[in-house]
Amino acid sequence: MTRLLSICLFLSLSSTALAAETLTVYSGRNEKLVGPLFKKFTEKTGIEVKVRYGETPQLAATLLEEGAKTPADVFFAQDAGGLGALANAGRLQPLPKEVLGKVDARFRSPQGLWVGTSGRARTVAYNTKKVKAEELPKSILGFTDAKWKGRLGWAPTNASFQAFVTTLRLLKGEEAATQWLKGMQANSPRVYKNNAAIIEALVRGEIDAGFVNHYYLYAAKKDKGELPVANHFVAAGDPGALVNVAGVSILKETKKADAARKLATYLLETDAQTYFSTETYEYPLVSGVKTAAALPELSKVGSPDLDLSKLDDLRGTVKLLQDTGVL
């Protein structure tokens, strides 16, 4: 009996081993956030997933360095800029229409080379002990007012901040963007490494308000419990209301395009979209999936009307940041 069982076990194991395909994913998204999703995908499809985790820009640079010889099949990036850099270099292949079609045109590549999997809104996080909600300006442009001097924090080296500056340039023009950056400089904002560091500084009371992505606050609350910090959403259509995406793309030279497409499809299924909404507090991008209760609806956030793929014009932004002395 035991022998029979072990033979059965052996056969079933070896058959899955034979059937199992292995996808290699470079993930600029954190393991804690997306690791469970890859596991579920494997359970569902039997396709094994090997993941290299890293920072989105550094993985993008690695993929560019590896070129056609890359071992990666899929690039899962934290922002549209990283995907744009690879799309521009001709390293990506088009995604199938049915995958692209699930997501609003605003949140995918016009050439169909990548698709957003979750949305991340820019917000102004503020210390509720020091600032009343009604004191906060309706537009991000209002923060150049002198009353904010010494009270603000930002992360100008951070990709999500730079995507916002690019939005500002595209929507209001170079001149207005320059003025805003100079006005901000006059208020001597504190410089932080990233969004998480800004939230930390808000919790410590080092600054009164800071420019961040919306979900860092909820991550911090998960870590530490209730905090005297809240998110302020500026008016719809304002450059400060930009919704950027994390997204997925398939490398041009992959030999496993089928499995890669299955993964891209999976990330847009209700299962995964609900996961983003409930676990990472991001915005699901496929209609019919509920937004986390703590958040305003995506339609109310009112991301400005902008082709996200234009956010890859980062050279101009970095140059502007350098010319104004921000970087």
Next chain:
Amino acid sequence: MTRRAPWWLWVAGVAMAALALLPAVYLVVRASDADADTWRLLLRDRTWGLLWRTLGLAGAVTACAAAVSLPLAWLTSRTDLPGRRAWVVLLCVPLALPTFVSGYVLLAAFGTGGALEEPLSRWGLPVPSVYGFPGALLALTVSTYPYFLLALRAGLQAQDPAWLEGARSLGLTPARAFWRVTVPLLRPAFASGALLVGLYVLSDFGAVALLQYDTFSRAIYVQYEGAYDRTYAARLGLALVVVTVAVLVLEVRLRGRAGYHRSAKGASRAASPVRLGRWRVPALLLCGAVVALGVGLPVGVLVFWGVRGLSGAEAPVLGPALNSVFASALGAVAAVLGALPLAFLAVRHPGRLTVALERAAYGGYALPPIVLALSLVFLGVQALPFLYGTLAMLVLAYLVRFLPQAVGVTRSSLLQLNPHLPEAAASLGQPPSGVLRRVTAPLLRPGLLAGAALVFLTAMKELPATLLLAPIGFETLATRVWSATAEGRFAEAALPALVLLAVSTLGVGLLVSQEGGSTPS
């Protein structure tokens, strides 16, 4: 004494130097994706400003680290300080703490609303600002002084006590004899320590980013992080290589060509330890203060984070810990072996070419680690596809990155080894392998162990190369800490960071216990 070096030594030396120069070659390739605009950008005033800020920080950290390390090195190797070996181990631990963690720790302790604000204000004391230059200086001094400490200790242990005794017999007081004999003889050790600390500061990104001090390295990261601009980043990187070359040339000039080994007849013996007497308490206080700042403070903050977040399910750390130790130990062995031919060539066969080879080892050391990691991606994919994605590739990365640490220490202890000892052994009929095994290796042991300890500790915390070049799924303690802090989950970062410190302490403890008879016991 400058006999021709055997051919195999040349082959090994040239191969090591070529490997170490790879990042620079890569930068030349990348930087030549031309357009004139980026070159213009490079020559802006801002670049010069960055350069001065960076060099100022590097100089200040080097000076502070040297000032802290000299008394510590002397106390732990020449005196009857109680618990010398334990102190050495504890004093070295900060090397294993990633600077992005030390930055967070300083902020959590000294920042606005930090743990020390309330107690300080209760005593009516001002909270010192940790941002900018003072914070960066503090964080980097605390995390780099062990480079000096280990180099100076190896130097002190290799020093023949007869020098000092001679000086004393000529009527110098102990203090004067120390300044006029012991310290000058440590020049090679100071030089290697200064190079390691100064160039490390040039390359650091974690601490300067968190503490808001703008340096060259930070500017390079900005190009990758924000702009996805490899060309401009490469040009900034090349500028940094030029700075490194200048520093290396300057150091050779300053160092001179003096000999540092004994040349008298007879054998060197262990020095008898200096009795501290009533200085024992201040000496212990000094060691205690440095350990409190370098180990106590981070452990305190990490425990605070960890306790706060104990509710959450903890991820296992055993696997990552074993991975960290395994890869770092391989890296340490590789770097020490790789350093030997370069150090032998430069010390035993000094000439323009051999000194140039030894200097080449520092080729990529001042570059931000991401540049080095990308250059190895480039090498791996183009030339070594069979190694790419394997552990061997990661060890190769550690070798290239940490070669200078091993070269510096090996070189300074080799300088103090009298070449006539191995020659005498050879003339007495020992075959070369016997000379190496019975004379050279035992005499070099303190230096080699110090080099291995350095590389092991720094490899434990290495991040960019580990993320990009390790086999997929190969997690280390450093990558675990990074992945938690990057998303602001400090509670989760605490456990792997504490294990990282504990494992590093054990590792260095093991190496220090192997130091053998050269320490007074």
